Amino acid sequence: MAFPPASHSWLPWWASVGTRPLRSWWPHTWWRMAAPPAEPPTVYLTFDDGPTAIATEALLRILHRYEARATFFLIGHHVQAHPQRVRRIVEAGHAVGNHTFTHVDAWQTAHATVVRELEHTAQAITAHTGGPVSLLRPPYGHLTPALCHWAGRHGVRVVMWDVMPADFQRGASAMSVARFTTAYVRPGSIVVLHDNPMTEPITLQALEAILRWGTARGWRFAALPASQTGS
Numbered sequence: 001m002a003f004p005p006a007s008h009s010w011l012p013w014w015a016s017v018g019t020r021p022l023r024s025w026w027p028h029t030w031w032r033m034a035a036p037p038a039e040p041p042t043v044y045l046t047f048d049d050g051p052t053a054i055a056t057e058a059l060l061r062i063l064h065r066y067e068a069r070a071t072f073f074l075i076g077h078h079v080q081a082h083p084q085r086v087r088r089i090v091e092a093g094h095a096v097g098n099h100t101f102t103h104v105d106a107w108q109t110a111h112a113t114v115v116r117e118l119e120h121t122a123q124a125i126t127a128h129t130g131g132p133v134s135l136l137r138p139p140y141g142h143l144t145p146a147l148c149h150w151a152g153r154h155g156v157r158v159v160m161w162d163v164m165p166a167d168f169q170r171g172a173s174a175m176s177v178a179r180f181t182t183a184y185v186r187p188g189s190i191v192v193l194h195d196n197p198m199t200e201p202i203t204l205q206a207l208e209a210i211l212r213w214g215t216a217r218g219w220r221f222a223a224l225p226a227s228q229t230g231s
């Protein structure tokens with residue numbers, strides 16, 4: 001097991017490598033996708049917290065330049081504020097998922113409230129895309145058994161991550177995020193980044209570096225499939 005670069009804090013390492021032994025405890029969750037050996041290595045970039053006024057468009061432009069697809073986990077009240085950006089994301093071939101209506105923490109919130117937030121958000125997204133919402137990422141990655149069972153009953157897949165470079169963390173830089181990602185990414189990895197004004201300067205620059213690195217190696221960047229079709 002590799003140790004993190006000395007310049008980086010332990011959070012991304014713990015979230016990315018330290019969680020590996022715990023992942024199989026959670027039903028109906030994806031951390032890393034199956035990687036068919038005959039296909040080019042594929043990475044699943046994901047962006048949480050959008051859509052936002054400026055960052056979403058900038059992310060879409062960079063992804064387009066590298067012919068990369070990704071998955072955006074949307075906050076319901078941001079969907080209502082920026083409906084045209086939801087349509088832009090989907091029209092560009094990216095996938096969208098549910099990130100609750102107000103970014104509630106499932107560890108601190110009654111399950112019924114979390115479910116109401118998820119349903120409300122799914123309705124808001126579907127109103128602008130016309131399609132069902134079958135992917136869900138809990139804010140902060142805070143899983144609960146009730147949430148996983150709810151997802152299983154409703155044909156919704158809970159999406160966690162294989163690589164979390166912590167672009168939101170104090171002290172993170174574009175270089176630390178890109179370096180951590182390229183050091184730990186594997187075929188099938190799901191990577192968490194953010195569509196958030198707080199992280200925008202770091203995330204945009206890191207995304208560019210990650211896409212340049214992966215494209216030079218013949219890696220493919222794809223949107224997550226709808227929950228029924230994945231591994």
Ligand SMILES: [Zn+2]
Pocket residue numbers: 048049099103139140
């Ligand atoms: Zn979030």
